[in-house]
Amino acid sequence: MRNGFSFIFFGCALALQASLAHAETASRYSLSSPDKQIQLQIDLRPDGLFYQVDYAGRAVVNSSRLGLKIKGQQALGEHLALLKQHEREYNQNWQQPWGEQQTINEHYRELRLELIETTASQRRLTLVLRAFNDGIGLRYEIPAQQNLTQFVIEDELTEFALAENSHTWWLPAYRNWGPEYQYLKSALSSVDVAFTPITLEARHYALAIHEAALVNYASMTLRLMSDNTKTLKVDLVPWPNGDKVRTAAPMQSPWRTIQIAPKAIDLLNSYLTLNLNEAPAPESLTADNSYIKPGKYMGIWWEMHIGEKDWSPGPKQGATTARAKEYIDFAAQHDISGVLIEGWNKGWEGEWWKRAPTFIFDEPVVGLDLEEVTRYARDKGVAIIGHHETAAGVTYYEQQMDAAFDYYEKLGIHSVKMGYVGTRIDGDQWHHGQYMVNHFQRVVDSAAQHKVMVNAHETVTDTGLRRTYPNLMTRECVRGMEYNGGSPDTGNLPDHTTIIPFTRGLSGPTDFTPGIFNFDYKKHRPHNRVPSTLANQLALYVVIYSPLQMVADLPENYAGHPAFQFIDHVPTDWKQSRALQGEVGEYLVVARQDKRSPDWYLGAITNQDGRQLKVKLDFLDPKARYEAQIYRDGKDADWETNPESYEIKRMNVTAKTTLELDLKPGGGTAIRFKRH
Template sequence: MKFIRLFIIFTIVNTCIYAQETISYHVSSPDLKIILTCNPAQGTYSITKGKRTILQNSKLGIIREDEDFTKALKVVGTAERKLKESYVMLNAKKKSITYTANELVISTKTPTGKSMNIIFRVSNDGAAFRYEFPEKDPSLRKIQSEHTSFHFPEGTLAWLQAKAEAQTGFEHTNPSYEVYYNMAIPVGTPSSSANGWVYPALFKTGDTWVMLTEAGLERNYCGTALQRLSPGGEYRINFPQEAEKIKGGALYPESTLPWITPWRIIAIGDLATIMESTLGTDLTPASRLKDSSFVKPGKAAWSWVLEKDKATIYPVQKKYIDYAADMKWQYCLIDANWDQTIGYDSVAVLADYARKKNVGMLLWYNSAGDWNTVKFTPRDKLLTHEERIKEFGRLEEMGIKGIKIDFFGGDGQSMIAYYHDILTDAAAHHLLVNFHGATLPRGLQRTYPNLMTAEAVLGYEMITFGQDAANKAPQHMVASAMIRNVFDPMDFTPMCLYKIPNIERQTTAAFELATAVAFLSGIQHYAETPDGMDHVPVEVKDFLKALPAQWDDVKFIDGYPGKLYVVARKSGSKWYVTGLNGEQINKSLALNLTFLKNKTGKLISSGNDSDSHNGFFAKEVKIPASGELKIDLKKNDGFVAVFE
């Protein structure tokens, strides 16, 4: 009898444990097409879209120094709600954005009673989740690792950029997200770098596209990446290398409680869905600026990219101010060593001269610290709050409108906090910010609207350094537009319409012009010089003078990463349609522009050699009732068209 009672108790206990381990929780997108399933006891989740598995059993959880939140989690409660939020962006693919999603919060406890909530959100364009430690405790907690993974089905292809190892490259300035993309590689392919793969990471499983990134990165967490190895197509979260921090500062995440981690974002859909998605800012905190009236997107003249250091002198910069004014561009950037070759007093004179011509001055800075050995100045002026306030106050008095800060040291928590601190202090002095040699913005432009752009890309300057980079440029520029630039502004510094010194450009002039619309940047710094612009036909100059500095809406038209990108951007009543051919083959396109049917516009393309003017051919085009526009592109060619 005693044996029977023990057997019954044992059976009940095991049944309860089994039931806990097999309970799954589901949350779907508002249109019911995407379903995320979570099993907290097993520490896994999966995602389907329709009948297709997008992510198979992937891992959840975090290991803190004081507790393991990856296993034996007991669910103590759940909460569901529907979300709908509208916001406005001045520096994005769309101005007025509405985010609609279903949220599921699963509250768990470890066997020792410590709490962690897993917060899921699923929208029609993807899913996202993060972890929350809701307890209140002033003691510092430290995270050792994040267990999160993304497990793709067999046969999935990936478009990935390796994350350069810390302290490598020019004057020990890596990682700065400046590496070429690996195109259409099988999942599971190891990264060429021990530092893994950067975000955004693009995948294709069957006919469905997936993009991974993170957002909501606060000063109490490090920037993450994907690990170098992904056995079986399972990508795990990678923390930064030891050197990616400020000396004496935190590398891995540490914080008091309560504490919430960044969002892990999984955009899902066809290519148009990914290209038009705004998840990268939907899941980022709203603006923290009390006053954003000084935030004005624009276009900028910039001497350094083609003329290099010799141009950073007073008379040349005055010439570039005149150039910006003539082109009706809003800004002019003076690059490195200006404090030595021009000086603060003379820059103040230039700033006053520029103001009278309705041009704002931007100045370069070295992020400094022990993380880079770059000698360019000004440096060592931004490291503390007191130093920043002193320097930014001086710039504000001089009438400077913004700063470009270069050569950051990686993704450690202390370095991420440095970005936040710069943006906060710059805003207090009405300064716009451009981060160069930097990490991916991860939606910071919504939280700090004065963040106008960031490099975090192998940009145009590399094309000017060597022929090999110029040869790779067409494919790389198309890939960058469709991966790096999807959620965050990108300071590629594009567009040389005439000549690159000592380099044989591989793109047509029309391709170069098209990048002015294809690439998104709060301030778009153009590579072309005043002398080069003198060789451009008047219709191209007029196009660039009238080109909007910000956009109201976007429509992806056609494309494939690295091969072709055709997109339409709206400003006011006008639609700008642009295309880039990233391959060395001629293409005949039949574009579906039904939203523009029966409208007449102006097309600028390469045309035939016999009818082109310095590489350009302009003509009037009308979209027929069918909505189909046919365009022929040469190798590495492009076009722009404007309809109203």
């Protein structure tokens, strides 16, 4: 809990001595969002604890079970009585140090129900509920108590008994190691078990179910209770022996969140997940955080994916001093702050992803003089980005972790890309279980101590912890650009990028790595394709939010290219963001205002279908005039036949202008609105 100086108390704390007589009758507690559109009901019945959610007078979640199953004990959630009830309203703006939206309003009503069992064990459980105008959060707290000290959560009983069998976009959990799939669309009743966020679109509202503030707990997946139901039940990612969470009182669960909005597009303008995370610890705020800087980066990376280079040492080695300097030279001439060098260290020989890890985290590979490269970069005002690929060997990595960050700190490296390539962590742990959650927290903490920003791939899904840990910048956790270039040649479909902002993107920044300009890499990857046009690639810099945004193609593919000036201009830190229009899997238009100038940027993308869109520019300052620098698909552009066809057009616009965008198949439009 944060300091309460800004709390507006409107409820009063009731200290009720629970009596059995009281407990065995049903009682109901209510909470509504500040705008009253969301109504939350809690029912305390002898057979359990239940909640339900209405939105705009319509049932959204029917009566749904809450509770925890403690290993070796009765379910915690039945035969409960109220000890104490506490309501409050909170309404404050807060500032993101960096982000897609500088000022965020955090406005909720909260209900705390401190409960005690009426049975002999008298275990205590607190349920905390918050209702925002854009959704709800609920969490369990287990206070310190005699009959519950160290314990194992065998199952979390939380259910989401959805009121409608609506269209659902989801990723299958447990099918392989993680969420690097293209999304499935089905009826809710055809879902099996899914990662969160899971996005549902009914006729009168859209929902996204996810979690916030995942700390020392297992990630949540959602399993359909049984066929032909509409009830999703929390299925925590287990330890190898089936334990879900190993913990001790006092503890609190992550928030279970339901974002609610009239349409799917509105979910993108919700900051519920961030609002349900804690502000940074005070000591973090007083520390020197000047190393934390959003920015664009390039890297020795795509050339491995398209088969021109290799991560391994040898004749095709990508990580060389000379090649790194080429990237640094290009970055220095452009607004690109960092250069990543994958394969920079020892241990990448051969099929490194198939064996126990052999990486040395403080010894550069032969052929790369990292000291010279960092010196060269520093002289040119470019930062080198470190890389800790663990090959999913967490124990092995942690033995070197602090020394590895030390090594980077000494070299002046303040940004690291993490990697956890492998089917299981340490051989038998899921990537999303408590083991990995706790490991990754140690990474973030150690990195902060060494003044390092973290960009993690193949890690736990984001739950908004960047609010608390501002060095936790971005992560992958998506089927990214690499699938378009890499082997096997099962690239993403053109609609993939029109789905992920509505789903994965709701969890937080996404290191999707856009920016491919050269669509002809057939020498080594004859059957692969980036399924978009060049203008679509530009638009992704606005559509997909990440504070560290890769400029993914090779410098020689950008050199002298007129369209590159959009990438040069586009910021990675924003004053405000607006998802303007879109439908999941169809198209999306997003506008964002630069944090350091009055300029706005707009990105519009479509799926495999070309389409015309009318966009009102009413987000612009009504008193100002702008030059719109428009990067759009050429008349004959088409992701398949002519992806590199684009044109640049300049025109004067105001907030009263309506632009007509003409997106070609797999196409897009990227616009810089430069204020006069």
